[in-house]
Amino acid sequence: MRIRSIKPEFWRSEDISSIRVEDRLLFIGLWSYVDDNGVGVDRDALIAADLFADDLSRDPRETLARVSGGLQRLSEAGRIIRYTVGSKNFIAIHNWGKHQRIDKPNKARYPEPTSENAEIRETLARVSREFPETLAPGTGEQGNRGTGEQIKNTCSSNDEPGS
Numbered sequence: 001m002r003i004r005s006i007k008p009e010f011w012r013s014e015d016i017s018s019i020r021v022e023d024r025l026l027f028i029g030l031w032s033y034v035d036d037n038g039v040g041v042d043r044d045a046l047i048a049a050d051l052f053a054d055d056l057s058r059d060p061r062e063t064l065a066r067v068s069g070g071l072q073r074l075s076e077a078g079r080i081i082r083y084t085v086g087s088k089n090f091i092a093i094h095n096w097g098k099h100q101r102i103d104k105p106n107k108a109r110y111p112e113p114t115s116e117n118a119e120i121r122e123t124l125a126r127v128s129r130e131f132p133e134t135l136a137p138g139t140g141e142q143g144n145r146g147t148g149e150q151i152k153n154t155c156s157s158n159d160e161p162g163s
Contacts (some may be wrong), residue, residue: 006033026070036105038096042089085111
């Protein structure tokens, strides 16, 4: 874990204010979790243990669910990039240089999402390898509410009676 700074403009950013308050806390916590290049291991249990140790000891199931859901929402919002290199999962903070200025960065501990053999795990945001400065606005979770139910009902109505 590292000491990081939060710029005052973070709190007034429209991009950040569109994220749930609990996910903002997770996002800021990730800044301490990742290395000086903005990259860390993408494992819910490790992230929960580093950022929310007391919560994890009190209610492990709820804490892991919150971290898992929060990481998914941050990914969908384009705040983090989740990717795989070989068989290992990694997480990178999108626009890391905007959030942190590292005067004397340590050597990278993990491969970056732009590495030749990195495979971006699909999200609703579908981050490109170029990582543009401004991401297109998305509908996120809200735009897909009920989709699974509609598909389920459609499949059920086409089934033969008694099958």
